[in-house]
Amino acid sequence: MPAHNGSGQPYINCKNVVKAYTVGDHEIVALRGIDFTMTRGEMVAIVGPSGAGKSSLLNLLGGLDTPTAGRLTVGDFNLVDLRGRLLADYRLRQVGFLWQQVGRNLLPHRSALRNVMLPMMLAGAGWGERRRRAKELLEAVGISEHAHKRPPQLSGGQQQRVAIAVALANHPHLLLADEPTGALDHQSAVQVLELIADLRERYGLTILMATHDMQLAAFADRTLTLRDGALGQDLTHSEAAAPPVLDKEGRIQLPAAVRSQLDEAARIAVEIRPEGILLRPEQADEDDTDAVLQDILPRKHTNGSRRRFFHWFARDGHPKEEARS
Ligand SMILES: Nc1ncnc2c1ncn2[C@@H]1O[C@H](COP(=O)(O)OP(=O)(O)OP(=O)(O)O)[C@@H](O)[C@H]1O
Numbered sequence: 001m002p003a004h005n006g007s008g009q010p011y012i013n014c015k016n017v018v019k020a021y022t023v024g025d026h027e028i029v030a031l032r033g034i035d036f037t038m039t040r041g042e043m044v045a046i047v048g049p050s051g052a053g054k055s056s057l058l059n060l061l062g063g064l065d066t067p068t069a070g071r072l073t074v075g076d077f078n079l080v081d082l083r084g085r086l087l088a089d090y091r092l093r094q095v096g097f098l099w100q101q102v103g104r105n106l107l108p109h110r111s112a113l114r115n116v117m118l119p120m121m122l123a124g125a126g127w128g129e130r131r132r133r134a135k136e137l138l139e140a141v142g143i144s145e146h147a148h149k150r151p152p153q154l155s156g157g158q159q160q161r162v163a164i165a166v167a168l169a170n171h172p173h174l175l176l177a178d179e180p181t182g183a184l185d186h187q188s189a190v191q192v193l194e195l196i197a198d199l200r201e202r203y204g205l206t207i208l209m210a211t212h213d214m215q216l217a218a219f220a221d222r223t224l225t226l227r228d229g230a231l232g233q234d235l236t237h238s239e240a241a242a243p244p245v246l247d248k249e250g251r252i253q254l255p256a257a258v259r260s261q262l263d264e265a266a267r268i269a270v271e272i273r274p275e276g277i278l279l280r281p282e283q284a285d286e287d288d289t290d291a292v293l294q295d296i297l298p299r300k301h302t303n304g305s306r307r308r309f310f311h312w313f314a315r316d317g318h319p320k321e322e323a324r325s
């Protein structure tokens with residue numbers, strides 16, 4: 001793994017970055033002084049609960065939004081000052097974006113091939129070059145035989161493969177992926193991540209990916225945790241990927257990255273659902289747990305099966321358990 005981009009500087013340098021949105025009379029601070037660096041060729045995952053600021057951070061790095069304060073550079077580009085044609089050029093050539101919403105990545109009325117050719121047209125490439133590169137990319141993502149199909153004729157996983165080809169069309173160095181597999185089933189998600197990992201090697205990409213799924217974060221070299229707009233632990237691959245342990249007494253040991261999501265909770269609600277077991281952090285003043293869970297889990301999601309909730313008080317060493325049916 002190359003340590004630096006040849007100039008002795010990290011490829012991405014994010015220093016005390018703040019992002020505030022103004023909504024009416026209110027200011028929402030989405031990022032509260034973010035510091036991190038990435039080397040060229042590195043793959044980093046950002047995990048954090050909803051509203052933590054993951055998309056805000058990716059949008060800044062993609063040149064889709066501007067930091068309110070701080071310093072942010074990607075290669076030779078200073079994203080705080082970038083404006084006009086230079087900014088448009090940065091978005092078009094330096095970075096590729098992959099969104100969670102499959103439909104947001106592609107134009108539904110154009111074939112896969114023409115979707116991939118479009119960014120190259122915007123960048124001024126000739127027709128022959130566009131077609132050659134688009135075919136090469138569709139082959140690289142394993143979609144050659146579907147090149148002439150439109151997105152609605154493809155599965156979600158196939159559409160995300162085409163979207164990856166679109167993102168890479170203008171040879172970007174940086175791939176930003178905002179929960180790229182969030183709309184896919186687990187098997188398709190793993191396949192898409194395996195593909196992204198292959199393409200990273202093949203094209204020397206630097207990748208920053210937001211995800212909720214620690215198993216997918218394990219594809220990255222490092223995992224950063226983001227909570228309430230601030231970075232927490234920098235977890236190494238091995239820590240992030242360490243499997244959970246369940247002992248004979250029923251005690252569960254969670255990987256550090258999962259634990260960090262629950263750290264501030266006064267207690268953890270555990271719910272048995274038809275598709276698995278959900279751990280949900282709760283604050284001490286939440287005494288309407290059942291009502292909340294009733295709200296967020298209407299009966300139709302439980303397939304009518306019996307639901308049980310247990311409340312554990314976290315971190316006091318002697319869990320007080322309330323079982324409810
Ligand atoms: N354009 C915007 N205008 C106002 N507030 C915003 C805007 N975008 C994000 N926010 C707010 O900033 C905070 C961070 O949001 P962000 O979308 O970055 O979180 P996230 O970690 O990507 O969440 P999720 O996992 O739900 O996608 C939230 O409080 C959100 O409501």
Ligand SMILES: [Mg+2]
Nearest residue numbers: 054055056178
């Ligand atoms: Mg988001």
